[in-house]
Amino acid sequence: MLHLRNLRVTIDDYEIINIDDLALQPGARLGLVGESGSGKTMTAKAIAGLLPNEAKVSGEVNFDGQNLLTLGDRDLAKVRGKRIGFVFQDPARSLNPMMRIGKQVSEAIRIHTNLKGQAVTDKVVDLLRQVQLPEPETLLRRYPHQLSGGQQQRVMIAAAIAADPDLLIADEPTTALDVTVQEEILRLLISLSEQRKMSLLFVSHDLGVVRFVCNQVAVIYGGNIVEAGNIDNIINRPQHRYTAALLAANPGMPKDDNFSAFIGRRLQTITGSVPPVGRFPSGCRFRNRCQHASEKCATTPPITVSASDHRYLCWHPEQGGQS
Amino acid sequence: MTSAATSPSPLVAVEQMYFHYPRARITAGGAGWTLQDISLTIDLKSTVGIVGESGSGKSTLIRVMCGLLRHQQGNVRFNGKDITEYQGDGANELRRQNQIVFQNPRRSLDPRMTIRRSLTEPIRALQQRTPDDDELVSSIKRVGLGPEVLSRFPHQLSGGQLQRVGIARSLSVNPTILYADEPVSALDVSVQAQVLNLLMDLRDQMGLTLVMVSHDLGVVSRMCEHIVVMRHGHIVEAGRTSDVLSRPSSDYTATLLKAARAASLERS
Ligand SMILES: Nc1ncnc2c1ncn2[C@@H]1O[C@H](COP(=O)(O)OP(=O)(O)OP(=O)(O)O)[C@@H](O)[C@H]1O
Ligand SMILES: Nc1ncnc2c1ncn2[C@@H]1O[C@H](COP(=O)(O)OP(=O)(O)OP(=O)(O)O)[C@@H](O)[C@H]1O
Ligand SMILES: [Mg+2]
Ligand SMILES: [Mg+2]
Numbered sequence: 001m002l003h004l005r006n007l008r009v010t011i012d013d014y015e016i017i018n019i020d021d022l023a024l025q026p027g028a029r030l031g032l033v034g035e036s037g038s039g040k041t042m043t044a045k046a047i048a049g050l051l052p053n054e055a056k057v058s059g060e061v062n063f064d065g066q067n068l069l070t071l072g073d074r075d076l077a078k079v080r081g082k083r084i085g086f087v088f089q090d091p092a093r094s095l096n097p098m099m100r101i102g103k104q105v106s107e108a109i110r111i112h113t114n115l116k117g118q119a120v121t122d123k124v125v126d127l128l129r130q131v132q133l134p135e136p137e138t139l140l141r142r143y144p145h146q147l148s149g150g151q152q153q154r155v156m157i158a159a160a161i162a163a164d165p166d167l168l169i170a171d172e173p174t175t176a177l178d179v180t181v182q183e184e185i186l187r188l189l190i191s192l193s194e195q196r197k198m199s200l201l202f203v204s205h206d207l208g209v210v211r212f213v214c215n216q217v218a219v220i221y222g223g224n225i226v227e228a229g230n231i232d233n234i235i236n237r238p239q240h241r242y243t244a245a246l247l248a249a250n251p252g253m254p255k256d257d258n259f260s261a262f263i264g265r266r267l268q269t270i271t272g273s274v275p276p277v278g279r280f281p282s283g284c285r286f287r288n289r290c291q292h293a294s295e296k297c298a299t300t301p302p303i304t305v306s307a308s309d310h311r312y313l314c315w316h317p318e319q320g321g322q323s
Numbered sequence: 324m325t326s327a328a329t330s331p332s333p334l335v336a337v338e339q340m341y342f343h344y345p346r347a348r349i350t351a352g353g354a355g356w357t358l359q360d361i362s363l364t365i366d367l368k369s370t371v372g373i374v375g376e377s378g379s380g381k382s383t384l385i386r387v388m389c390g391l392l393r394h395q396q397g398n399v400r401f402n403g404k405d406i407t408e409y410q411g412d413g414a415n416e417l418r419r420q421n422q423i424v425f426q427n428p429r430r431s432l433d434p435r436m437t438i439r440r441s442l443t444e445p446i447r448a449l450q451q452r453t454p455d456d457d458e459l460v461s462s463i464k465r466v467g468l469g470p471e472v473l474s475r476f477p478h479q480l481s482g483g484q485l486q487r488v489g490i491a492r493s494l495s496v497n498p499t500i501l502y503a504d505e506p507v508s509a510l511d512v513s514v515q516a517q518v519l520n521l522l523m524d525l526r527d528q529m530g531l532t533l534v535m536v537s538h539d540l541g542v543v544s545r546m547c548e549h550i551v552v553m554r555h556g557h558i559v560e561a562g563r564t565s566d567v568l569s570r571p572s573s574d575y576t577a578t579l580l581k582a583a584r585a586a587s588l589e590r591s
Contacts, residue, residue, distance in 0.1 A: 036482065036511040148377060175508075178377045178538045183582035205511040208587040235588070249516040251541040252590035253583055259565035262544045262590075266523060267516035273481060 001026045001199050002047065002167060006059035009046050009223075014278040016042050016055070017223040020303075024216075026166070029193055029200040031210030031231065033246065034220040037274040040203045041089060043220065044169050047201070048086050049076050063167070082112040085160035087153075087170040089203075095144040095152060101128075102140025105159045112163030127158040131188060150181035157185070161192060168192070171203040186213050207250055211235055219243045221274075222285030229310030239310070239317040242286045245270045284315065292316040332403055333364035334500060334532055335388055340397035342387050357383050359556045361397070365500070370526065370533045372547030372564065374540060374579065379553040381536045385502045388534075389421035390414075419449040422493035426505035428485035432477045432492075438463070439473040442492050449496050458495075466491040466521060483514035487521065494525065500532040508538065519546060540583040541590075544568055552576050 002024040009017035017039050024030045032040050045051050047061050049068060061068040063084070068076060080086070088094040095104060105124045109115055115123055121140075128136035131154040144152055153173055160168060170189060174182040190213055193200045204210050210217055211231055218228040219242060227240040238244040248268035254261065272289040281288045287297040294316065301313045342358040349355035358380050365371055365388075373381045386392040388399060390406045399406045401417060409417040425431040432441050439459060446454050454462075460470045466487040477485055486506060493501060503522065507515040523546060526533045537543050543550055543564060550564040552575065559573045571577045 035513050150377065178375075179540070179579060179582040179586070180376060183585055186586060206586075207512075211588065212586040246512065247588070249513045250588050250590075251512075251515070251519070251539060251545060252588040253541045254544060255589045255591040257569055258591075259544050259568045263546075263548060263565065264523070265545050266520050267545070269516045269520060270513045273483065273514075 001028075001064065002201070003062040004043075004047070004060065005062065007043075007046060007061060008058045009042055009051065010056045011052070011054055011277070015223060016277055017046060019043065019059075019223075019225050022218055022225055022228065024167070024199050024201060026199055027193065027197045028216055029190070029202060029214040031207075031214035031217040032201060032203045032220060033205065033207055033210055033217055035205060035246070035270075035274050037276070038220050039223040040205075040220060041171055042223070044086075044171050044201065044203055048080055048084060048169060050080075050086070081108065081165075082163045083166050085163070085165035085168045087156045087160045087168070087173050089171040089175075094156065097144050099143075100140065101142050101144065101147070101155055104144075105140070105155065105162060108159045108162035123162070124158075127162055128155070130161075130192075131155070131158045132184065133158075150177045150185065153177065153185060154188075157188065161196075161198075164196065165198060167199045167201065169201045169203075172205070173202075174209065175204075182209075189213060207235065207247055208252060219246065222280040224285055224313065226286065226314070227310075227312040229306075229312075230308060233308055233310045237310075237319060239304070239312040239319065240286075240314040241290045241292050241316065241318065243312075244318050245289075284313070334367045334402065335363075335365040336398070336400040336403075337361050337363050337388065338398040338400075340387065340394045340399055342383060342392065342394045344383075357556050358387065358394070361558055363551060363558065363561060365532060365534065367499070368530055368532055369549060370547045371535070371549045371551060372543030373534065373536045373551045373553060374538065374543055375553030375559075377538075380556045381553055382504050384553070385423065385504060385534060385536060389423060389500070389502055390417050391423075415449050419496045420499040422496065422498040422501050424486075424489050424493050424501065424503040424506050427509050428482060428489045429477060431489055432485060434477050436476070437473065438475055438477070438480075438488055441477075441488065442473070442495055445492060445496050454495070462491050462495050463488075465494065465525070467517075481514075482510050483517060486510060486514075486518050490518075490521065490525070494529070494531075498531070500534065501526075503533065503535045505536055505538065507542070515542075522546070540568065540579065541587055552579070 004019050004022040007017060007019045032043060034040055046057060057069055102124050105127055106120050109120050109123050124140055125136045128139060133139055133151060133154050174185050189200060192198055202213050214231050217231045217234050218225045221242050227243045234243060238247055249270055251267060270289060283298040284301050287293040296315045301315045303311055303313055305311045340361040341356050343349060343356050347355045375381055387394050442459055442462060443454055459473055463470060463472055468487055507518050519542060535547060547564055550567050551558055552560040554575050559575050560567055568580060571580060
């Protein structure tokens with residue numbers, strides 16, 4: 001369905017993304033996980049052809065046999081929105097504040113389908129109902145500021161799935177929502193992907209959320225995919241030291257509801273912080289923050305692939321390399 | 324937070340408090356109130372987590388407790404004295420002892436001010452003195468930042484660094500109680516861990532009373548001995564965190580827990 005090969009994005013000669021191989025099968029849900037500044041949004045934008053003008057891209061974004069990077073603007077516009085839906089990181093900034101909700105969703109329908117007149121309105125109501133917004137008939141006359149953050153987020157999803165895309169890219173669709181609304185939206189994304197056989201690329205910094213939604217995960221750091229594979233394998237047996245550190249820093253919930261043992265428990269932190277673009281070390285991008293780094297790590301680690309297609313780039317993997 | 328009976332003089336005592344924003348229409352049935360019938364106490368040096376759905380009144384409640392918003396009915400006492408009686412110098416003293424850290428560090432610091440000025444300003448306003456360099460350096464070091472940060476502007480710092488500055492700023496006036504309103508929800512998981520550890524350390528070192536609003540039950544159950552669960556402007560349940568979360572008495576708390584468990588990793 002989607003296959004990235006040697007995808008490289010640079011801005012001002014600084015490498016922001018360098019992904020040699022990442023694939024997403026039809027109907028699969030892949031989580032893209034990493035700290036702030038690791039390149040998640042840039043990867044998503046590279047796939048959707050929405051990179052800023054100053055960015056230079058090379059390699060392949062193969063979508064159903066076509067390399068999207070070589071398509072002209074008109075052909076690309078047909079794919080984007082119609083076959084690839086996009087939910088942006090910040091709903092407040094991506095909904096038009098001056099336009100009623102119904103209009104924003106119907107624009108998407110008019111552009112990408114042949115529906116007209118009442119059929120469009122019916123479809124809007126149907127979509128708003130699918131994303132479980134209350135009273136869709138009245139809601140479509142409201143403006144974005146009259147909706148809560150969670151409701152805005154659902155409108156974004158409704159617009160993104162209006163054309164029944166084969167791939168939905170959702171960039172941190174639930175950050176800053178409360179847990180119950182978050183759970184609803186995550187369940188919605190799962191059921192859309194199951195019912196419509198829609199693939200999902202789900203961007204998040206939280207492995208707990210990714211485990212709930214996705215069956216696969218790719219961990220990104222410094223624009224490189226450092227580990228990828230089945231979500232349960234990676235959560236139970238992380239190999240790359242960065243993945244292990246991200247897991248350890250996650251606050252989580254206490255096992256077996258043992259809340260009294262949880263109180264006062266400090267979190268594990270990752271030494272240092274994500275460097276700005278251009279300041280990552282050579283070789284393993286994570287080595288200046290890694291407790292296990294050795295001289296070897298100054299050279300690019302080899303890709304290790306296990307039998308279960310769990311792959312990682314690390315000289316000193318967590319469990320000596322079995323998975 | 325304990326019942327009034329076991330604690331004769333809590334630091335903060337709220338009794339049957341009601342609050343509405345200006346121009347709200349209060350009906351006979353009680354609609355219109357943002358906070359209704361709120362009673363709770365906070366003991367000196369305790370740690371309290373406030374959880375509940377978006378719009379339930381968590382931020383409003385902490386603003387009323389620290390005197391930034393004025394309630395219309397009931398009582399709010401700080402150190403045994405009604406907060407409406409803190410006037411003039413007393414009002415400054417109330418503000419000094421009650422500090423808030425906000426969710427979005429970028430929005431809570433003035434982008435045109437250096438970090439040095441942002442740190443100096445509350446001390447000038449609330450203590451009528453100008454801190455020397457040694458004091459500013461030690462205040463920035465306390466939150467794990469270097470003195471070079473003092474000459475920077477907010478846009479030159481990362482989200483996690485800015486939130487540390489926000490915490491340093493609140494602590495610079497040596498408060499008794501620190502209210503943190505979703506202090507880490509704008510930060511990614513690894514930076515969250517640093518800021519939460521910092522808050523736990525500072526609380527222990529400085530003997531702070533800490534009240535934290537959070538949507539993350541995992542974070543609250545690590546950091547807060549006591550929990551208040553809010554919904555629609557009411558307190559639905561409150562008590563020791565491990566009791567409330569192990570045996571929730573309200574359906575709403577159970578729903579919250581279920582949602583939190585679904586999208587969280589299990590930690591032993
Ligand atoms: N227009 C741009 N010009 C130059 N650098 C940019 C631009 N946009 C992003 N970057 C840089 O590219 C890197 C990756 O950014 P990206 O937005 O992909 O991170 P992210 O993983 O999505 O982070 P977050 O979790 O904060 O959303 C960052 O260092 C960022 O500062
Ligand atoms: N300045 C204001 N004027 C009028 N109404 C307000 C104001 N601030 C908040 N409200 C309303 O008061 C109610 C409680 O808001 P509050 O911000 O206290 O909720 P919260 O529990 O902190 O929510 P969140 O989790 O989204 O931060 C909401 O209905 C909100 O819309
Ligand atoms: Mg991003
Ligand atoms: Mg709030």
